[in-house]
Amino acid sequence: MHDLSGEIKLDRIDARTLVIYLSGNWVQGAKIKPADVVLTEIKGSAPFQRILLQANEFERWDSRLPTYLLKILDYCQAHRIDIDVSGLPEGVQGLLKLARAVPERAGARRTATSMPLLAKLGKSVLGGWKDAKDLITFIGEAVLAGLAVARGKARFRLHDLFLCLQDAGPGALAIVTLISLLVGLILAFVGAVQLAMFGAQIFIADLVGLGTVREMGALMTAVIMSGRTGAAYAAQLGTMNVNSEIDALKTMGISPMEFLVMPRMLALILMLPLLCLYADLMGILGGATVTISAFDVSLIQYINETRKSVHLMDFGIGLFKSLVFAVLIATAGCMRGMQCGRSASAVGDAATAAVVNSIVYIVVADSIITLICNRLGI
Numbered sequence: 398m399h400d401l402s403g404e405i406k407l408d409r410i411d412a413r414t415l416v417i418y419l420s421g422n423w424v425q426g427a428k429i430k431p432a433d434v435v436l437t438e439i440k441g442s443a444p445f446q447r448i449l450l451q452a453n454e455f456e457r458w459d460s461r462l463p464t465y466l467l468k469i470l471d472y473c474q475a476h477r478i479d480i481d482v483s484g485l486p487e488g489v490q491g492l493l494k495l496a497r498a499v500p501e502r503a504g505a506r507r508t509a510t511s512m513p514l515l516a517k518l519g520k521s522v523l524g525g526w527k528d529a530k531d532l533i534t535f536i537g538e539a540v541l542a543g544l545a546v547a548r549g550k551a552r553f554r555l556h557d558l559f560l561c562l563q564d565a566g567p568g569a570l571a572i573v574t575l576i577s578l579l580v581g582l583i584l585a586f587v588g589a590v591q592l593a594m595f596g597a598q599i600f601i602a603d604l605v606g607l608g609t610v611r612e613m614g615a616l617m618t619a620v621i622m623s624g625r626t627g628a629a630y631a632a633q634l635g636t637m638n639v640n641s642e643i644d645a646l647k648t649m650g651i652s653p654m655e656f657l658v659m660p661r662m663l664a665l666i667l668m669l670p671l672l673c674l675y676a677d678l679m680g681i682l683g684g685a686t687v688t689i690s691a692f693d694v695s696l697i698q699y700i701n702e703t704r705k706s707v708h709l710m711d712f713g714i715g716l717f718k719s720l721v722f723a724v725l726i727a728t729a730g731c732m733r734g735m736q737c738g739r740s741a742s743a744v745g746d747a748a749t750a751a752v753v754n755s756i757v758y759i760v761v762a763d764s765i766i767t768l769i770c771n772r773l774g775i
Contacts, residue, residue, distance in 0.1 A: 410449075413447055580683065585683065609681055622726055
């Protein structure tokens with residue numbers, strides 16, 4: 398059985414030369430003097446002008462040996478000390494030569510550095526300013542591409558549009574159904590707890606109907622689509638950017654905004670209002686399930702109360718919100734995909750940024766529209 402230990406010794410053969418003798422087993426798990434300790438001993442043996450590495454009765458070695466020796470080589474290079482590796486095995490010499498054949502790229506090693514608070518604030522402000530400029534640029538390009546679509550001069554395949562319609566519409570019915578039903582159930586339960594104290598269970602229909610049609614139907618559908626479709630758009634376009642497919646389209650004279658972005662934006666703009674109407678229906682059915690099964694309200698009473706409380710204007714506000722949300726989700730997803738970097742991690746970052754931006758845009762837009770409606774009394 399081999400002794401899992403490696404030895405390293407220092408010796409001066411003359412005033413100019415320091416010899417480092419290596420022996421034993423240099424494998425993972427072996428007991429070897431730390432490299433920092435050896436570098437301290439080398440520094441204490443100064444002055445000298447040359448170091449000679451000498452292998453003496455090596456038994457076994459693996460990648461640990463070249464890694465260890467590279468630290469000594471880096472020290473010698475930093476202090477301008479000549480080092481001779483001819484006394485090492487040929488395999489070790491070859492690995493050291495390969496490791497140092499290409500210099501390390503500047504900034505390749507990530508180090509945790511503390512940044513002053515003011516510098517972080519300035520970096521955040523500059524990043525926000527850059528994102529704002531990129532957003533304005535993308536909106537301008539999207540408007541030009543939309544005008545080309547309106548004139549019938551945009552170049553994209555109808556097959557791609559139908560695929561995007563299928564993915565953004567029927568493909569999302571399952572998750573929209575589940576979430577909308579649960580949201581309707583939650584609204585009914587929350588309202589019933591208070592309304593039942595006054596014997597006003599019938600007004601659960603008003604709460605669920607208005608809350609779903611004006612607010613929750615469009616909002617929850619938009620949040621679902623931002624995480625499902627918006628992130629998918631960012632990942633798809635980001636992967637195309639990594640594979641240089643977008644550059645290939647530009648080389649062939651085809652606008653990526655028309656060929657890639659517009660089918661996705663049109664599909665989401667057309668499908669999200671329809672999904673919003675479907676979500677309204679599912680939310681009202683969820684509220685009806687709770688009201689009819691747990692309280693003394695019949696189905697006919699629930700339907701009649703919903704019809705009295707919910708008007709076409711309420712549906713119009715919800716549909717208008719869903720249309721605005723569709724534009725925002727498609728803009729955030731496609732913009733982040735088109736701006737994606739050229740690495741695998743950049744695709745994930747683009748998808749994450751698309752979801753975060755979409756939700757922020759949705760919440761801000763929803764707040765503004767609600768305030769305007771309240772101000773106008775509608």
